[in-house]
Amino acid sequence: xxxxxxxxxxxxxxxxxxxxxxxxxxxxxxxxxxxxxxxxxxxxxxxxxxxxxxxxxxxxxxxxxxxxxxxxxxxxxxxxxxxxxxxxxxxxxxxxxxxxxxxxxxxxxxxxxxxxxxxxxxxxxxxxxxxxxxxxxxxxxxxxxxxxxxxxxxxxxxxxxxxxxxxxxxxxxxxxxxxxxxxxxxxxxxxxxxxxxxxxxxxxxxxxxxxxxxxxxxxxxxxxxxxxxxxxxxxxxxxxxxxxxxxxxxxxxxxxxxxxxxxxxxxxxxxxxxxxxxxxxxxxxxxxxxxxxxxxxxxxxxxxxxxxxxxxxxxxxxxxxxxxxxxxxxxxxxxxxxxxxxxxxxxxxxxxxxxxxxxxxxxxxxxxxxxxxxxxxxxxxxxxxxxxxxxxxxxxxxxxxxxxxxxxxxxxxxxxxxxxxxxxxxxxxxxxxxxxxxxxxxxxxxxxxxxxxxxxxxxxxxxxxxxxxxxxxxxxxxxxxxxxxxxxxxxxxxxxxxxxxxxxxxxxxxxxxxxxxxxxxxxxxxxxxxxxxxxxxxxxxxxxxxxxxxxxxxxxxxxxxxxxxxxxxxxxxxxxxxxxxxxxxxxxxxxxxxxxxxxxxxxxxxxxxxxxxxxxxxxxxxxxxxxxxxxxxxxxxxxxxxxxxxxxxxxxxxxxxxxxxxxxxxxxxxxxxxxxxxxxxxxxxxxxxxxx
Amino acid sequence: xxxxxxxxxxxxxxxxxxxxxxxxxxxxxxxxxxxxxxxxxxxxxxxxxxxxxxxxxxxxxxxxxxxxxxxxxxxxxxxxxxxxxxxxxxxxxxxxxxxxxxxxxxxxxxxxxxxxxxxxxxxxxxxxxxxxxxxxxxxxxxxxxxxxxxxxxxxxxxxxxxxxxxxxxxxxxxxxxxxxxxxxxxxxxxxxxxxxxxxxxxxxxxxxxxxxxxxxxxxxxxxxxxxxxxxxxxxxxxxxxxxxxxxxxxxxxxxxxxxxxxxxxxxxxxxxxx
Numbered sequence: 028x029x030x031x032x033x034x035x036x037x038x039x040x041x042x043x044x045x046x047x048x049x050x051x052x053x054x055x056x057x058x059x060x061x062x063x064x065x066x067x068x069x070x071x072x073x074x075x076x077x078x079x080x081x082x083x084x085x086x087x088x089x090x091x092x093x094x095x096x097x098x099x100x101x102x103x104x105x106x107x108x109x110x111x112x113x114x115x116x117x118x119x120x121x122x123x124x125x126x127x128x129x130x131x132x133x134x135x136x137x138x139x140x141x142x143x144x145x146x147x148x149x150x151x152x153x154x155x156x157x158x159x160x161x162x163x164x165x166x167x168x169x170x171x172x173x174x175x176x177x178x179x180x181x182x183x184x185x186x187x188x189x190x191x192x193x194x195x196x197x198x199x200x201x202x203x204x205x206x207x208x209x210x211x212x213x214x215x216x217x218x219x220x221x222x223x224x225x226x227x228x229x230x231x232x233x234x235x236x237x238x239x240x241x242x243x244x245x246x247x248x249x250x251x252x253x254x255x256x257x258x259x260x261x262x263x264x265x266x267x268x269x270x271x272x273x274x275x276x277x278x279x280x281x282x283x284x285x286x287x288x289x290x291x292x293x294x295x296x297x298x299x300x301x302x303x304x305x306x307x308x309x310x311x312x313x314x315x316x317x318x319x320x321x322x323x324x325x326x327x328x329x330x331x332x333x334x335x336x337x338x339x340x341x342x343x344x345x346x347x348x349x350x351x352x353x354x355x356x357x358x359x360x361x362x363x364x365x366x367x368x369x370x371x372x373x374x375x376x377x378x379x380x381x382x383x384x385x386x387x388x389x390x391x392x393x394x395x396x397x398x399x400x401x402x403x404x405x406x407x408x409x410x411x412x413x414x415x416x417x418x419x420x421x422x423x424x425x426x427x428x429x430x431x432x433x434x435x436x437x438x439x440x441x442x443x444x445x446x447x448x449x450x451x452x453x454x455x456x457x458x459x460x461x462x463x464x465x466x467x468x469x470x471x472x473x474x475x476x477x478x479x480x481x482x483x484x485x486x487x488x489x490x491x492x493x494x495x496x497x498x499x500x501x502x503x504x505x506x507x508x509x510x511x512x513x514x515x516x517x518x519x520x521x522x523x524x525x526x527x528x529x530x531x532x533x534x535x536x537x538x539x540x541x542x543x544x545x546x547x548x549x550x551x552x553x554x555x556x557x558x559x560x561x562x563x564x565x566x567x568x569x570x571x572x573x574x575x576x577x578x579x580x581x582x583x584x585x586x587x588x589x590x591x592x593x594x595x596x597x598x599x600x601x602x603x604x605x606x607x608x609x610x611x612x613x614x615x616x617x618x619x620x621x622x623x624x625x626x627x628x629x630x631x632x633x634x635x636x637x638x639x640x641x642x643x644x645x646x647x648x649x650x651x652x653x654x655x656x657x658x659x660x661x662x663x664x665x666x667x668x669x670x671x672x673x674x675x676x677x678x679x680x681x682x683x684x685x686x687x688x689x690x691x692x693x694x695x696x697x698x699x700x701x702x703x704x705x706x707x708x709x710x711x712x713x714x715x716x717x718x719x
Numbered sequence: 720x721x722x723x724x725x726x727x728x729x730x731x732x733x734x735x736x737x738x739x740x741x742x743x744x745x746x747x748x749x750x751x752x753x754x755x756x757x758x759x760x761x762x763x764x765x766x767x768x769x770x771x772x773x774x775x776x777x778x779x780x781x782x783x784x785x786x787x788x789x790x791x792x793x794x795x796x797x798x799x800x801x802x803x804x805x806x807x808x809x810x811x812x813x814x815x816x817x818x819x820x821x822x823x824x825x826x827x828x829x830x831x832x833x834x835x836x837x838x839x840x841x842x843x844x845x846x847x848x849x850x851x852x853x854x855x856x857x858x859x860x861x862x863x864x865x866x867x868x869x870x871x872x873x874x875x876x877x878x879x880x881x882x883x884x885x886x887x888x889x890x891x892x893x894x895x896x897x898x899x900x901x902x903x904x905x906x907x908x909x910x911x912x913x914x915x916x917x918x919x920x921x922x923x924x925x926x927x928x929x930x931x932x933x934x935x936x937x938x939x940x941x942x943x944x945x946x947x948x949x950x951x952x953x954x955x956x957x958x959x960x961x962x963x964x965x966x967x968x969x970x971x972x973x974x975x976x977x978x979x980x981x982x983x984x985x986x987x988x989x990x991x992x993x
Contacts, residue, residue, distance in 0.1 A: 487789025544770035601755015
């Protein structure tokens with residue numbers, strides 16, 4: 028069996044990521060499965076399955092190098108420690124048993140000797156292996172085929188045994204990637220200058236303390252003081268007054284004496300961080316430093332976000348797509364927390380790419396949203412995948428279609444619309460392609476929960492409708508029968524605009540009504556924009572129509588669906604009560620809480636400041652309120668994008684996720700537009716303070 | 720598609736166009752009776768009249784009431800097979816998606832040199848070099864601890880953090896409660912770190928002028944990183960120069976390193992021509 032390399036975490040080109048090389052020593056050909064299992068346990072299922080490294084896995088590549096040793100197990104050395112295991116200076120070698128291994132490490136099991144040591148040629152063998160198998164590396168992990176515990180780290184390397192735990196490795200990665208200091212304590216006083224590491228300090232002044240932004244004003248500073256440095260050699264916990272009942276030992280920040288391996292004269296931020304106790308998660312100070320350092324390498328932004336209730340608790344969560352990764356943050360009604368992180372692929376398998384398009388719906392009717400992902404740009408053919416709950420709060424691929432499915436050949440410009448067209452409680456898909464064939468096509472793809480079947484395809488024409496490339500579609504249940512149908516509009520390809528209300532019987536479409544050029548009280552124009560929502564709360568989808576382009580003033584029409592007719596309930600010429608309409612108004616359908624669909628409206632182009640408004644429907648008209656320039660702490664901007672959702676889980680879509688490159692906010696519509704949450708660069712809920 | 724001419728229709732009612740006033744800078748709808756904003760006074764207002772058809776290639780083109788099936792023959796999807804409507808059998812586990820034959824636009828940057836620096840007893844030397852294909856994302860800022868700054872002449876070609884090079888630590892003894900429950904720390908007098916320079920920034924000739932400086936500095940709080948230029952401007956009490964290397968004397972370098980460097984430049988040149 029020859030030596031080999033397998034990249035087990037593929038985040039991107041090595042020059043753009045932090046690269047971890049994993050080597051094994053003392054693993055013979057028959058031990059390679061054992062080695063692979065240990066790599067998985069320590070890294071994939073250990074360090075990179077927990078807190079910081081789980082979230083930011085996209086900043087790292089991991090290369091597992093399988094080196095075949097001639098002997099199984101590593102060389103051994105026995106020391107006579109003379110009864111002083113912490114002092115190596117008096118140790119003598121009792122015996123050394125050399126084995127023929129790939130890297131020549133020698134295990135001693137002596138703490139003072141770093142548990143192990145290099146053989147005469149180890150440095151060269153390690154360098155040769157790295158140069159041969161790994162394009163670039165920042166951190167090197169060597170695993171020894173030795174069951175006993177121990178390990179030695181530093182200089183961006185860690186050598187560990189099979190007896191090592193991932194938590195210790197995560198602690199060591201805190202040194203190697205974050206430049207973080209140890210926070211544990213041994214007897215002795217620190218007498219040096221202010222340390223460079225961000226997580227230890229000699230400063231006890233609240234106003235200049237380097238992690239002051241994470242300290243609640245009511246927290247005493249210092250928070251924990253070593254009462255007798257000459258006698259006590261351990262880290263100090265809370266000693267000043269009564270500790271608050273909700274104090275979290277790893278996430279509540281104060282100033283605790285002891286750190287950097289000393290019990291006094293130096294302070295750490297929390298009682299027990301991973302940099303002290305290995306097992307707890309990183310404290311806010313260490314977490315923030317790691318996040319800040321690695322954020323550019325992750326390539327994360329908030330630009331591509333999708334709303335879905337992925338755990339079926341009634342509260343909308345968010346899926347964020349970045350290049351070859353997705354992150355899902357779960358709503359508890361008041362904040363978002365990380366629920367799932369996947370880099371490069373999910374089991375099944377679906378490999379994520381920048382061109383992936385996501386469509387969220389409950390395709391199996393289980394009350395939890397699934398994800399249809401489509402990619403027509405990054406591979407040599409088109410792919411459509413169905414991702415569903417993996418049973419652990421994440422997603423896995425349960426069905427993939429490569430290039431085609433029976434009756435439908437995928438093409439670059441296929442457009443998908445999520446709709447339950449057969450009314451069985453499972454979302455289905457409409458698909459339209461007006462660009463890549465000689466004629467346009469519409470397909471109805473029915474979901475059975477685990478796959479899709481084409482139940483009807485329209486080639487060039489639908490009943491009463493001649494399809495054209497410029498057709499645009501919206502989805503709604505205009506008849507109120509539980510089956511969602513298509514509203515199709517074409518303003519460009521004919522001499523007059525057309526609007527068609529289709530009717531679904533579950534397996535095909537019929538034309539309920541076609542409007543040629545005009546609607547009651549409305550002259551259609553190419554720039555008409557349709558927004559579907561049940562604005563009178565009668566269980567049937569209605570239509571808001573806006574046109575800001577084709578007339579001297581902007582118009583908004585409210586059309587009530589009457590099965591196969593659209594009745595004009597209201598037309599606003601120029602102004603809605605409370606809102607001066609402008610040509611660049613953008614709208615989203617939401618619901619402020621009374622069961623009637625409202626319109627969110629945003630304009631960042633036509634005024635001095637930006638305006639975000641909500642037009643609340645009373646069933647036959649709307650009244651608007653708005654916020655100018657700021658919604659709470661959110662400074663409205665030109666690059667803001669909005670997603671309507673029910674983040675709070677109140678049963679109506681009264682929330683907006685607002686996002687741009689670096690910022691993510693959550694807005695509530697009623698009683699006034701207000702900001703519930705704001706996050707910068709990453710989503711994390713600090714117990715006090717924030718990362719900017 | 721039929722191109723039947725519609726009956727001539729009366730033009731829409733001519734309306735008095737609202738006058739465009741000064742562009743308002745703010746929403747004023749909190750006041751009552753505010754006039755609508757006229758976006759373009761050359762455009763008409765909506766009326767109740769029928770829509771006037773526009774000509775497309777000098778013809779009026781309208782949608783037929785009952786469109787006939789398409790007769791297109793070329794570039795059309797295959798007919799829907801009968802089996803499409805039956806429940807299709809779930810396939811086996813799919814393999815990897817197939818990468819595009821055309822790799823598309825090349826990612827920015829053709830490669831970089833990975834230069835291994837060695838700090839030994841206060842002296843900084845180059846101990847190895849390698850060419851790595853692909854783009855390089857340079858650091859944007861530096862964080863407290865050790866930082867290197869690499870220049871060729873006056874031009875900065877690379878900088879970055881050097882986390883954790885100075886200590887070797889034994890892992891804690893999981894069964895101990897005393898001193899061995901922590902690290903046994905050994906300070907290193909010699910250590911390596913990596914400098915990465917985009918290949919387009921350096922030539923075989925220019926690398927002889929490579930100057931690398933290693934700093935140790937104390938910064939602010941977590942996440943409060945600064946630019947390299949800010950770091951260099953810090954007072955000397957805040958930034959300590961640990962060592963520097965002025966120029967790379969290839970002629971006097973060990974043969975193995977010379978070969979390694981030549982190989983790296985050869986690969987870089989080959990990559991540039993690809």
